[in-house]
Amino acid sequence: MTGIQNSSQNEKAASGKKYRNEVSRKILHMLAFLIVVFIYFTDRTAACLVIGIALILLFACNSLLLYSKLKFLNDIKVKYFSFILRDNEKYGYISSNWFLLGCFLSVLLFPKYVAMLGITILIFGDAFAALIGMRFGKHKFKNGKSVEGTLAFIGVSYLFLAGFAVVLKLDAPFILAAIASIPVTAVSEIYSKQIRVDDNLLIPIVFGVLMVAMLFIFETFGVF
Numbered sequence: 001m002t003g004i005q006n007s008s009q010n011e012k013a014a015s016g017k018k019y020r021n022e023v024s025r026k027i028l029h030m031l032a033f034l035i036v037v038f039i040y041f042t043d044r045t046a047a048c049l050v051i052g053i054a055l056i057l058l059f060a061c062n063s064l065l066l067y068s069k070l071k072f073l074n075d076i077k078v079k080y081f082s083f084i085l086r087d088n089e090k091y092g093y094i095s096s097n098w099f100l101l102g103c104f105l106s107v108l109l110f111p112k113y114v115a116m117l118g119i120t121i122l123i124f125g126d127a128f129a130a131l132i133g134m135r136f137g138k139h140k141f142k143n144g145k146s147v148e149g150t151l152a153f154i155g156v157s158y159l160f161l162a163g164f165a166v167v168l169k170l171d172a173p174f175i176l177a178a179i180a181s182i183p184v185t186a187v188s189e190i191y192s193k194q195i196r197v198d199d200n201l202l203i204p205i206v207f208g209v210l211m212v213a214m215l216f217i218f219e220t221f222g223v224f
Contacts, residue, residue, distance in 0.1 A: 018134075019131075019134055019135060020083075021083045021084060022130060022131060022134060023131065024083060024084050025083075025084040026127040026130060026131060028084060029123060029126075029127050030123055030124065030127060032099065032119075032123050033120065033123055033124075035051070035103055035119060036116050036119050036120050036123075038050070039107060039112065039115060039116055039119070040112075040116060044107060044108070044112065047107045048104060048107050048108050051100060051103050051104045051107060052104050054100055055097070055100040055101055055104055058096060058097055058100060059093075059097050062093050062094060062097060065077065066091065066092070066093075074091065077090075078090045078091070095198065095200055098198040098200035098201045099122070099200040101200075101201055102119070102122060102200050102201040102202075102203070102204045102205065103115075103119050103204070105201075105204070105205060106118050106119055106204040106205070106208055109205075109208060110208040110211070110212060111212075113164070113168060113170065113174065114207075114208050114211045114212065115204070115208065116164070117160070117161065117164055117178060117207070117211075118203070118204035118205075118207040118208050118211070119204055120160050120164070121153075121157045121160065121182065121185065121203060121204070121207055122199075122200060122203040122204050124156050124157070124160060125152075125153040125154075125156050125157040125160075125182075125185075125186070125189075125203070126153065126189065126199060126200075126203060128149075128152045128153065128155075128156040129145075129149040129150060129152050129153035129156075129186075129189065130149065131152075132148055132149050132151075132152035133145060133146040133148055133149025133150075133152070134149075136148045137149050141190060143190070143191070143193055143194060145190050150186050150187070150189075150190060153186040153189065154182055154183055154186050157182045157185075157186070158179070158182060161175070161178050161179070161182065173215055173218045173219075173223070174211075174215065176214075176218075177210075177211050177214035177215050177218065178211065180210075180214060181207055181210035181211050181214065182207070184206070184210055185203055185206050185207045185210065188202055188203070188206045189202065189203055
């Protein structure tokens with residue numbers, strides 16, 4: 001009986017540690033909102049240039065750690081930062097590469113406010129989906145993600161949409177397009193692993209494509 005209790009306690013401790021590590025990871029993830037602020041205060045060319053350079057530098061540094069004589073530095077990375085690294089990131093490319101690529105493509109391909117909102121949804125919607133899903137997710141999909149996490153994604157995204165609408169004075173077509181695009185984006189995030197596209201890349205691109213398509217339809221057919 002004691003062995004079963006100890007096993008249960010160990011599982012709870014491991015689960016608690018995993019959740020705390022995820023909280024630390026997501027807090028760092030949320031600091032990336034500074035990128036959205038930067039995009040707001042600059043133009044597309046400057047934003048693409050800065051984000052593109054950051055992406056190239058990060059990818060180059062990541063590659064050096066993995067495939068050169070500097071591999072010992074990667075061991076140091078794993079030793080001291082394993083609490084915020086997923087298993088596939090310890091001896092592989094970290095998700096920040098995909099995040100910056102998602103930001104770069106969003107700014108390059110979509111209107112400024114669409115890119116800003118898409119990246120914000122990636123930062124906060126995805127973060128709260130993971131945290132709420134891990135702590136409160138009871139209704140699981142086959143891939144392990146939860147209904148509760150997906151609802152958190154949608155709810156948090158709508159809160160930021162409301163904030164953007166007030167601060168940026170968004171018009172009705174933009175708001176309506178975003179309201180419709182957010183749930184579809186949330187569903188696409190559920191199946192990111194199945195389609196083998198990192199959600200840091202998938203979320204802003206899916207959102208941006210949906211927004212541009214819907215705004216085009218609204219304008220073409222004179223909905224507003």
